[in-house]
Amino acid sequence: MSRPVVTRFAPSPTGMLHIGGVRTALFCWLFAKKHGGTFILRVEDTDLTRSTDDNIRIIEEGMAWCGLLWDEGPVVGDPAQWVGPHGPYRQMQRMDSHYKPAIQSLLDEGKAYRCRCTKEELDERRAAADKAGKIFQYDRRCREAGHDDTQPAAIRLKMPVGPEPWLEQGDIVLRDLIKGELRFPATSLDDWIIARTAAAGEKVGTPTYNFCVVVDDTDMAVSHVIRGDDHVANTPKQIALYHAMGYETPAFAHVPMILGKDGAKLSKRHGATSITEYQQMGFLPSAVRLALARLSWTPKIDGRAIDTAAEELLTDVQMIELFDLGDIQKSPARFDMDKLNWMNQKLIQRATWQEIEPHFRPFLPEAWGGKSDDWKAKAIQCTQKGKSLVEMAGFLDFVWAAPTAFDEAAAAKFLTGAVKPALADLCVLTDYSHDGLEAGFNAILEAHSLKLKDLAQALRVALCGKPVSPPIFDTLMLLGRDEVVARISKWL
RNA sequence: GGGGCCAUCGUCUAGGGGUUAGGACACCGCCCUUUCACGGCGGCAGCACGGGUUCAAAUCCCGUUGGCCCUACCA
Numbered sequence: 309m310s311r312p313v314v315t316r317f318a319p320s321p322t323g324m325l326h327i328g329g330v331r332t333a334l335f336c337w338l339f340a341k342k343h344g345g346t347f348i349l350r351v352e353d354t355d356l357t358r359s360t361d362d363n364i365r366i367i368e369e370g371m372a373w374c375g376l377l378w379d380e381g382p383v384v385g386d387p388a389q390w391v392g393p394h395g396p397y398r399q400m401q402r403m404d405s406h407y408k409p410a411i412q413s414l415l416d417e418g419k420a421y422r423c424r425c426t427k428e429e430l431d432e433r434r435a436a437a438d439k440a441g442k443i444f445q446y447d448r449r450c451r452e453a454g455h456d457d458t459q460p461a462a463i464r465l466k467m468p469v470g471p472e473p474w475l476e477q478g479d480i481v482l483r484d485l486i487k488g489e490l491r492f493p494a495t496s497l498d499d500w501i502i503a504r505t506a507a508a509g510e511k512v513g514t515p516t517y518n519f520c521v522v523v524d525d526t527d528m529a530v531s532h533v534i535r536g537d538d539h540v541a542n543t544p545k546q547i548a549l550y551h552a553m554g555y556e557t558p559a560f561a562h563v564p565m566i567l568g569k570d571g572a573k574l575s576k577r578h579g580a581t582s583i584t585e586y587q588q589m590g591f592l593p594s595a596v597r598l599a600l601a602r603l604s605w606t607p608k609i610d611g612r613a614i615d616t617a618a619e620e621l622l623t624d625v626q627m628i629e630l631f632d633l634g635d636i637q638k639s640p641a642r643f644d645m646d647k648l649n650w651m652n653q654k655l656i657q658r659a660t661w662q663e664i665e666p667h668f669r670p671f672l673p674e675a676w677g678g679k680s681d682d683w684k685a686k687a688i689q690c691t692q693k694g695k696s697l698v699e700m701a702g703f704l705d706f707v708w709a710a711p712t713a714f715d716e717a718a719a720a721k722f723l724t725g726a727v728k729p730a731l732a733d734l735c736v737l738t739d740y741s742h743d744g745l746e747a748g749f750n751a752i753l754e755a756h757s758l759k760l761k762d763l764a765q766a767l768r769v770a771l772c773g774k775p776v777s778p779p780i781f782d783t784l785m786l787l788g789r790d791e792v793v794a795r796i797s798k799w800l
Numbered sequence: 801g802g803g804g805c806c807a808u809c810g811u812c813u814a815g816g817g818g819u820u821a822g823g824a825c826a827c828c829g830c831c832c833u834u835u836c837a838c839g840g841c842g843g844c845a846g847c848a849c850g851g852g853u854u855c856a857a858a859u860c861c862c863g864u865u866g867g868c869c870c871u872a873c874c875a
Contacts, residue, residue, distance in 0.1 A: 320875050355875060427873055434872095443802055444871090462873050487805070496803070504873040517875045541804065541870040562805095564868090569811080571867060602824095606813060613814050615823050637813080639806045640868055647812065647825045657838080693837045703836090718835095764834040776836045 311531045313345025317371075317378075318521070318535075320352045321363035324582035325370035327643075328536065328566045328574060331600040335563055336534045337376050338601065338631040348528055349381030351398040354520060361387065364398070370583040375593050375624075380528070394528040399520050407515040410523050410553070411463060411503050419552045420502060422461035423450040427505075446498040457511045463503040465519075467548055468494045474551050480544040485532075485561035485633045492544040500545050522546050526555045534561045534633070537640070561633045564604050564640045574643055586648075590697030592659070592667055594624065595652035601627055602651075603644075604637040621654050653695045661688040664697075671701040673708050687786055690778035703778065707786050710795055711773025718775040722765040723799060730756045730763055731770065732800050735793045745781045771795045 317333035319325065333349075340347040349371065353359035368384045371377070380392025390397045414420040423446075430446070437444035446464070455461055468475060472494075479491040506513035515523075521542075525533060540562050550557045568578030580586060586596055598621070606613050607622065607630040614620060622630070656664065661684060668688065669676060679687070687707070691700035730752050737748040753760060764780040771792065777783045784792055 318875095322875075352875065358874085423873095430873080438801080441801070490804075492804080501873050513873075516873070521875095536869090537805075538869055539875095542875095564806085567868075573868075603812070613823080615814080617824060620824060637806095641813090642811060644811050644825070650825055653838090760834050762834090768835060774835090778836090780834060 311529070313340055313343035314348065314529050314531045315340045315345065315534055316348035316350050316525065316528060316530050317376075318350040318352050318524075319367050320355060320358070321360060321367055322355060322358035323363060324584060325367045326574075326581050327583055327586065327596075327600065328581075330370070330374055330376070330583050330596070331566065331603065332534065332536055332563055333371065333376050334374075334597060334600055335561075335605075335631075335633075335636070336532075338628055339532060339534060339633065340379075341628045342631045345531070346379045347376075348392065348394075348530070349378035349397065350524060350528070351382060352517065352520070354399050354514060354517065356400075359400075366584065370587075373587055373593055374583060374596060399524070402520075402524070403514070406523055406527060407503075407520060408512050411512050411515060411519070414465070414502070414552065415463065418466075420463050420465050421451055421453075421499075422455040422457065423464045423499075423501070424453075424455055424459060424461045425450060448499050451499060460505045460508070462501045462505045462513065464499040465502050465545075465549060465552060467497050467499050467545075472551070474547075480547050482540075482543050482547065482560060484540075485559055486564075486636050487540070487562055487638055490540065490543075494544075494548075497544060497548070502549070518542055518545050519549065522549045522553070522555070525558060526550070526553070530558050532559045532561060534563065537562050537565050561636075564637055566603060567640050567642045569642060569644075571642060578643070579645070590671060590699065590701075591648065591652050592655050592664075592697070595648060595655045597624065598622060598627075598651050598655070599644075599648040602647075603641045605631075606635055606637070608632070608635055621651065621658070649695050653693075656694060656697075656700070657692050659692075661685045664688055664692075668697050668700065671697045672704070675708055683786070686782060690782050690786065704786075706772040706777060706783070710791075711771075713773055715769060715774045718765070718769045722762070722769050722775060724766070726756070727758060727762055727766040728800060730758055731766060731796050734763075734767070735796055738789060740785050740789055742781050742785070745784060749781075767796075770799050 315336035317329070317336050319329050319333075337347050339345070349368075351364055351367070353364065364382070364387075365385055368382065372384065380394060381390060381397045383389040383391060387398065396402055411420065415422075425446075434444045450461075450464070451466060471478075475494055476491075478494055480494055480497070482490040482492070484490055500518065501516055502519040503515045504513040524530075543560060543562075547557055566574045568574045570578070572578075574581055580589065583596070587593075601622075602620070607627070608614075609619070609630065614622075665684060665688065676684070687704055688700075691703040694700035694703060733752045733755070734748070737745065739745065739748065749760065749763065752758075753763060765775050767780055768775050768777045768783070771777070771783060771787060778786070787795070
């Protein structure tokens with residue numbers, strides 16, 4: 309129990325980075341940070357047919373974008389390199405160095421055996437059992453057969469068939485940090501395959517997922533296995549393997565799944581599922597972290613659950629401080645886009661323009677780069693009412709090009725003969741500071757007996773083509789005098 | 801089919817024998833306002849069902865129903 313805290317996120321690079329995975333990674337990260345521990349990224353790429361380097365890169369970049377930086381793991385974009393003392397961190401690179409020796413010693417110690425039953429035979433027996441309404445379990449017929457390595461064989465682990473000191477009343481007990489105590493009768497598990505049938509010429513085939521996980525988690529000194537709920541059923545198998553190999557078992561915490569709006573497992577048909585899509589939709593990484601963390605997790609402040617809107621908006625520092633696996637829900641949660649939007653908006657409001665700028669930039673035209681800091685600060689300030697970076701960028705569309713189309717109804721309503729003389733007067737103004745504009749406006753309004761509202765709306769239509777824009781003085785400042793005069797002139 | 805997990809407003813949740821069942825998002829209304837927004841105030845809305853136990857059940861027990869996960873020589 310005094311082991312240093314080490315957590316790991318171990319995705320398979322078989323597609324995009326799913327936000328469910330990101331949330332699991334986030335919990336691992338929060339837990340590690342909270343306890344001053346280590347967070348590892350390990351790539352489980354043993355599924356040769358689906359794993360690709362591109363997918364590995366997508367995972368690495370998604371994690372990095374989300375701010376979930378790993379202390380140990382691969383170096384982004386360079387398969388040959390890694391950071392940390394337990395590498396490599398891609399499973400395919402650990403085959404000969406780690407898995408095969410481990411399997412061999414299990415074989416040597418008589419804790420695993422060669423099974424010559426073929427997949428086809430097994431499928432047949434399974435189908436027959438199904439048909440007869442029976443539960444299929446491998447009958448261990450090769451267990452004592454003493455097959456040598458002269459013929460192709462898969463390798464199975466000998467699961468306990470009698471009493472073992474680590475069983476509790478015949479059960480494999482999993483004391484899950486989230487789910488509580490879970491019991492699995494040892495007899496309900498059969499001798500599972502730890503290595504596939506070897507190709508011709510090989511003595512040991514490729515190891516299976518459940519085997520690699522245990523070897524790697526032990527080798528990498530993982531103290532807390534925090535992973536998705538879908539792995540609960542694998543855990544008793546893995547616990548048996550820990551004991552067979554003489555390893556200390558880590559602590560386990562299985563986090564609930566994320567479901568879609570309709571309660572089905574979150575999938576593409578519910579909308580965006582990959583982290584990259586959330587990036588493209590204009591969410592701040594901090595908002596994604598918050599929304600994901602708050603799904604299934606209710607932070608407690610001094611033992612009291614957070615209780616106000618203000619308390620909902622936790623910073624990373626607060627999340628790390630407050631994080632406790634015991635405060636995670638057991639039941640699955642439905643993903644709520646509305647809440648993400650709200651959090652995004654609030655975090656955008658709270659951020660300084662410098663904090664927003666690097667995330668905002670990708671949504672803006674190149675001309676943005678040529679603007680001064682003062683101008684950028686003003687522009688961002690004018691858009692901080694937006695719900696997303698995309699929406700914010702939309703608020704600035706009027707800056708980059710003069711309108712090509714005008715809202716005719718609005719033009720008819722606001723660009724009246726009565727205001728046009730005032731517009732002409734406006735072209736004379738040269739002081740584009742806030743105070744200068746205010747003074748200039750007041751004089752013009754008085755001279756023409758107009759209300760600010762009348763002039764502001766007319767100006768919006770003339771300048772932006774529609775009656776919607778940032779506060780009118782800000783709109784003028786962002787455009788600059790030359791552009792304002794040019795755009796007004798068309799209406800005089 | 802078998803095994804496991806779960807069940808409080810539409811959603812995320814607090815509460816875990818006696819509460820007017822609390823909060824947040826969404827939604828609705830009002831106010832503010834130079835547009836759109838922001839903001840402020842208020843409102844609507846919930847213990848899946850059926851049996852127990854108890855003076856008392858959202859809370860404990862059993863059952864039902866429903867949902868999710870697992871049930872591969874995938875991960």
